[in-house]
Amino acid sequence: MAVGSSNDFDLVVLGAGTGGYTAAFRAAQLGLKVALVDEDKIGGTCLHRGCIPTKALLESAGFVDRVRHANEYGLTLPGEPGIDYAQMAARRDQVVKRMWTGLKTLVDKNKVTWVAGRGRLDGPQRVRVQQPAEDGTPGVGGERVLQATDVILATGSRVKSLPGLVPDGTRIVTSDDVVRMTELPKDIVIVGAGAVGVEFASMFHDVGVKVTLLEYAPSIVPLEDRDVSQALERSFTRRGITVMTNARFDPAAVAVEKGGVCMMVGPEGKDGQELRAEMMLVATGRAANLEEIGLETTKVETDRGIVKVNGRMRTKEPHVYAIGDIIGGLWLAHTAAHEGIVAAHTIAGEKDVHEIDYVEQPRATYCRPEIASVGLTEQQCKDQGLPYKVGKVPFQAIAKAIIGGDYEGFAKIIGHRETDRTLGIHLIGPHATDLVAEASLAFTLEAAPWEIGAATHPHPTLAEVLGEAAMAVDGRSINF
Numbered sequence: 001m002a003v004g005s006s007n008d009f010d011l012v013v014l015g016a017g018t019g020g021y022t023a024a025f026r027a028a029q030l031g032l033k034v035a036l037v038d039e040d041k042i043g044g045t046c047l048h049r050g051c052i053p054t055k056a057l058l059e060s061a062g063f064v065d066r067v068r069h070a071n072e073y074g075l076t077l078p079g080e081p082g083i084d085y086a087q088m089a090a091r092r093d094q095v096v097k098r099m100w101t102g103l104k105t106l107v108d109k110n111k112v113t114w115v116a117g118r119g120r121l122d123g124p125q126r127v128r129v130q131q132p133a134e135d136g137t138p139g140v141g142g143e144r145v146l147q148a149t150d151v152i153l154a155t156g157s158r159v160k161s162l163p164g165l166v167p168d169g170t171r172i173v174t175s176d177d178v179v180r181m182t183e184l185p186k187d188i189v190i191v192g193a194g195a196v197g198v199e200f201a202s203m204f205h206d207v208g209v210k211v212t213l214l215e216y217a218p219s220i221v222p223l224e225d226r227d228v229s230q231a232l233e234r235s236f237t238r239r240g241i242t243v244m245t246n247a248r249f250d251p252a253a254v255a256v257e258k259g260g261v262c263m264m265v266g267p268e269g270k271d272g273q274e275l276r277a278e279m280m281l282v283a284t285g286r287a288a289n290l291e292e293i294g295l296e297t298t299k300v301e302t303d304r305g306i307v308k309v310n311g312r313m314r315t316k317e318p319h320v321y322a323i324g325d326i327i328g329g330l331w332l333a334h335t336a337a338h339e340g341i342v343a344a345h346t347i348a349g350e351k352d353v354h355e356i357d358y359v360e361q362p363r364a365t366y367c368r369p370e371i372a373s374v375g376l377t378e379q380q381c382k383d384q385g386l387p388y389k390v391g392k393v394p395f396q397a398i399a400k401a402i403i404g405g406d407y408e409g410f411a412k413i414i415g416h417r418e419t420d421r422t423l424g425i426h427l428i429g430p431h432a433t434d435l436v437a438e439a440s441l442a443f444t445l446e447a448a449p450w451e452i453g454a455a456t457h458p459h460p461t462l463a464e465v466l467g468e469a470a471m472a473v474d475g476r477s478i479n480f
Contacts, residue, residue, distance in 0.1 A: 006113075007144065007145060007146050007147060008033075008146075008147045008148075009032075009033050009034060009035045009113070009146060009147065009148050009149070010027070010032035010033045010034065010148070010149050010150065010347075011024070011027050011032050011033070011034045011035070011148060011149065011150050011151070011152065011344075011347060012034075012035045012037060012119075012127045012146050012148035012150075012151050012152075013027075013034065013035070013036050013037065013151075013152045013154055014037050014038075014119045014121075014127060014151065014152065014153050014154060014155060014293065015037070015038055015044065015153065015154035015155040015156055015289075015324070016036050016037070016038035016040070016041075016042040016043070016044060016154075017043065017044020017045055017046060017047075017154060017156045017324060017333070017336065018043070018044060018046045018047070018324075018333040018334070018336050018337050018340075019154045019156075019323045019324035019333070019336030019337055019339055019340040020036065020038070020044065020152070020154030020156075020323075020324070020340065021036060021042055021043070021044075021103070021106075021107075022336070022337040022340040022341060023152050023154065023323060023339075023340030023341070023343055023344045024036040024110070024112050024152075024340075024344075025106060025110045025112065026340065026341050026344040026345070027344040027347060027348065028110040028111055028112050029110060030344060030345065030348040030350075031348070032344075032347070032348060033113075034110075034111075034112045034113065035112070035113040035114075035115050035146055035148070036107065036112050036113070036114055036115065037115045037116075037117065037119040037127060037129055037146070038116070038119075039116065039117055039118040039119075039132070039138060041100060042100070042103055042104060042107065042114070043099070043100050043103055044156055045156055045157070045158075046333040047096060047099055047100060047103070048096060048100070049175070049176050049179055050175065050179075050333070051333055052095060052096055052099055053092045053093070053095070053096050053179040054175070054178075054179060054196075054199060054200075054203075054366070055366050056091060056092040056095040056096070057088060057089075057092055057179070057203050058199060058202065058203050058366050058367075058368075060088040060091065060092075060207075061088075061202070061203040061204075061206035061207050061368075062206060062368055064081055064083065064206050064207060065206050065368065066405075067081045068080070068081060069405065072405060073405065083184070083207050083208055085181075085182065085183060085184045085207065086182045086183070088207075089181065089182045092179070115129055115131075115144060115146065116131060116132055117129040117130050117131035117132060117138075117139075117141070117144065118130045118138065118139060119146075119293070120292060120293055120294040121151065121153075121293060121294030121295065121297050121298055121320075122145075122294060122297055123297050123298065124151065124297075124298045124299070124317045124318065124319050124320050125147065125148050125149065125150075125151065125319055126145060126146070126147055126148070127145070127146045127148060127151065128143055128144075128145050128146075128294075129143065129144045129145070129146065130143055131143065131144055148319075149319065150319045150320070150321065150347045151319065151320050151321070152313075152321045152322070152323060152340070152343055152344075152347075153293065153300075153307065153315075153320065153321065153322040153323070153326060154322070154323050154324045154326070154336070154340065155288075155289040155290070155293055155324075155326055156288075156289050156324055156325050156326065157286040157287055157288050157289055157324075157325035157326070157331065158286060158287055158289060159174040159175055159176055159282075159286055159287075160284065160285055160286055160287040161174070161251075161282045161284060162191070162251040162282065162284055163251060163252070164250075164251040164252030165191075165251035165252070165254055165282060167282055168256065171256045171260055171261050171278075171279060171280065172254070172256065172261060172279075172280045172282060173279060173280070173281055173282070174281070174282055174283075175196055175200070175281070175283060178200060178281060184204070184207060184208070184209055185209060185260075185277070185278035185279040186209065186210065186278050187209060187210035187211070187212075187260075187277045187278050187279075188204055188209055188210070188211055188212070188277050188278065188279045188280070188281055189212045189214065189261065189263070189275060189277040189279070189280045189281070190204075190211065190212070190213050190214065190280075190281045190283055191214050191280065191281065191282050191283060191284060192214070192215065192216075192282065192283035192284040192285070193213050193214070193215035193217075193220035193221060193222075193243070193245075193283075194221060194222070194223070194283065194285070195221065195363075195365040196283040197213060197215070197220075197281075197283035198213070198220060198221055198232065198236075198365060198367040199365060199366050199367045200281055200283065201213045201236065201241055201367065202236075202241075202367035202368045203367075205236075205239060205240065205241050206368065210277075211241045211242065212241075212242040212244065212275060212277065213236065213241055213242065213243050213244065214244050214247040214249070214265060215243070215244070215245045215246075215247055216246070216247060216248070217245065217246075218245055218246055219233065219245055220232060220233050220236070220243060220245065221365065221371060223363075224363075224365075224371060224373060224377065224426070225373065225377040225378055225379070225412065225424070225426040226377065226378065226379055227378070227392070227410075227412060227426070228371055228373070228412075228426050228428045231369075231409060231410070231428050232367070232369070232371065232428060233245075235368075235369055235408060235409075244265065244267075246267045246268050247265055247266070247267070248265065248266060248267065248268050248272070249263050249264060249265040249266075249272065250263075250264070254280070259276075259278065260276060260277050260278040260279060260280075261276070261277055261278075261279070261280045262274065262275070262276045263275050263276075263280075286325060286331060287305060288305055288306050288307070288325055288326040288327075288328070289325075289326060290302060290305065290306075290307065290326060295307075298315075298317040298320055299315075299316050299317040300315045300316060300317045300320055300322070301315065301316045306326060306327055306328035307322040307326050307327050308327075309321070309322050309323075309327050310355070311355025311356050311357075312342055312343070312346045312353055312355055312356075313327070313339055313342055313343035313346065313356075314346070321343045321346070321347065323336055323339035323340050323343055324336035324339060324340070327339070329356075329358055329361075330358055330361055330363065332361070332363065332364075334361075334362070335356075335358070335361045338356065338361070339356055342354070342355075342356055359375060359376065360374060360375065360440075360443040360444070361374070362374040362436045362437070362439065362440040363436075364432075364433040364436060365433070366433060369406075369408050369409045369428050369429050369430065369432070370427075370428070370429065370430070370431065370432035370433045371427065371428050371432055371433075372426075372427045372432040372433045372435065372436035372439075373424070373425065373426040373427065373436065373439075374424070374425050374436060374439045374440050374443055375414070375422065375423055375424035375425055375439075375443060376414065376423045376424040377424060377426070378390065378412075378414060378424070380424075381414060381423055381424070386416060386423065387416065387417035387418050388414050388415065388416060388417055388423055389414070389415050389416075389417045389473055389474070390412060390413070390414050390415075390473065391412070391413045391415070391449065391468075391469045391470060391471065391472030391473035391474070391477065392410055392411070392412045392413075392469060392472060393410060393411055393465055393468040393469040393472050393477055393479075393480045394407075394409070394410045394480070395407040395408065395409050395410060395411075395429040395430060395462070395465055397465075397468065397479050397480040398460070398462060398464050398465045398468070398479070399459070399460040399464075400460040400461050400462050400464070401429070401430055401462060401465070403460065404430060404462075406429075406430040407429070407430070408428075408429055408430075409427070409428035409429025409430070409432070410427075410428060410429060410465075410469075411425070411426070411427050411429075411435075411465040411466050411468070411469035412424075412425070412426040412427075412469060413425050413426075413449050413452070413466070413469045413470050413472070413473050414426075414473075415448065415449040415473045420448040420449065420450065421446070421448060422442055422443065422446075422447060422448060422449055422452070425439035425442065425443075425466070425469075427439070427465075427466075429465070430462060431462055435462060435463060435465070435466060438452075438463060438466055439466065449470045449471075449473040449474070450470070450471075450473075450474060451470075452466060452467065452470035453467050453468075453470035453471035453473075453476070455467065464479075468480055
């Protein structure tokens with residue numbers, strides 16, 4: 001245990017996003033004296049500029065679509081639903097504030113010392129914090145030096161653009177800008193069809209914005225199973241979203257005009273076409289925050305913009321750990337939290353702490369229809385030469401999906417043909433991001449497909465789709 005002044009700690013966590021505060025809280029629960037340092041609000045990007053405000057907007061947008069189909073449920077409503085985006089934005093901000101207010105109380109509950117200010121390593125076991133003034137002005141409130149037995153780096157990431165394409169916050173925007181907007185453009189071009197791009201494409205379309213979605217790769221959500229990618233593209237196209245894959249354009253040639261942006265875009269090797277829109281959203285990934293955190297005062301190694309760690313989050317510098325976006329991986333908040341827990345238990349000296357297996361980390365995308373997955377895709381199984389078998393069941397076979405009026409998509413489970421090990425579980429459809437929790441548990445418990453199918457799934461529930469798909473792996477689905 002730490003002894004000495006109020007600036008001596010067993011653990012100092014630098015960065016209070018999802019990974020950082022999770023690590024701090026768990027370490028404190030394990031009996032360590034912990035300081036949590038951040039110049040921003042606790043919750044980080046996920047709570048204030050990412051996951052939470054985005055999902056609040058998607059919830060409002062999805063509700064608009066349901067209202068448009070109210071007559072199918074026996075409800076008579078006059079005319080097309082109006083869009084009050086300012087109120088949607090206000091609700092978005094209320095959700096964030098409520099979650100932030102609750103999160104702040106957990107600092108005291110877990111007896112963690114909150115240190116406001118910008119922290120920087122000064123050697124492996126010292127963190128210098130430039131504190132804000134009483135009026136909140138950053139960096140002018142004096143310096144506090146924290147001594148630590150161990151340090152966890154959790155400084156997160158920031159949005160990045162393409163070379164030559166500079167966001168201005170008005171015509172060319174990032175996801176950070178969108179979650180601050182109170183007005184809608186009439187049309188938008190979204191560059192990048194990963195999770196962020198397809199979520200915003202879905203949201204904007206549902207609230208009446210004309211959307212063009214550009215993806216450099218041959219398919220949207222290119223990291224997902226190919227069946228899922230194709231199903232999502234078909235769904236988007238049916239809804240009226242313009243999807244362009246293999247899209248090529250010169251970022252430096254994008255013209256910002258009075259009425260919006262103008263660009264030439266087309267498939268590789270073919271002539272481009274002019275594309276105009278009031279706004280362009282750049283959703284081309286994130287960059288780790290490694291600058292000015294004092295890495296040069298340690299033996300911490302980096303590679304291609306991320307910190308190198310082992311499976312228990314240790315860096316090359318003894319007593320310095322790193323978690324979250326700064327170590328790459330899946331760049332997901334819940335994965336960062338899990339990394340934080342692994343690091344905390346390792347620092348606390350527990351034996352047999354499991355190493356992170358990123359293949360078994362669930363992924364979730366909140367577009368409409370939702371996407372969720374864990375494990376290998378079918379293409380990855382082929383590439384690795386694994387003998388596999390597949391069970392695939394559509395939501396149309398599930399009574400609860402029909403009752404809810406949302407039955408687009410399917411569940412797909414991939415099993416090893418020889419060992420019967422579960423290799424991958426993929427969902428696209430209603431509440432897929434909630435249903436994937438069962439898939440994640442199945443991987444944790446090393447359940448075979450037949451074991452997933454043998455578990456009783458209540459009827460009628462959406463979860464039945466996983467039970468049916470698991471039984472379908474061996475050709476034994478009951479309802480499909």
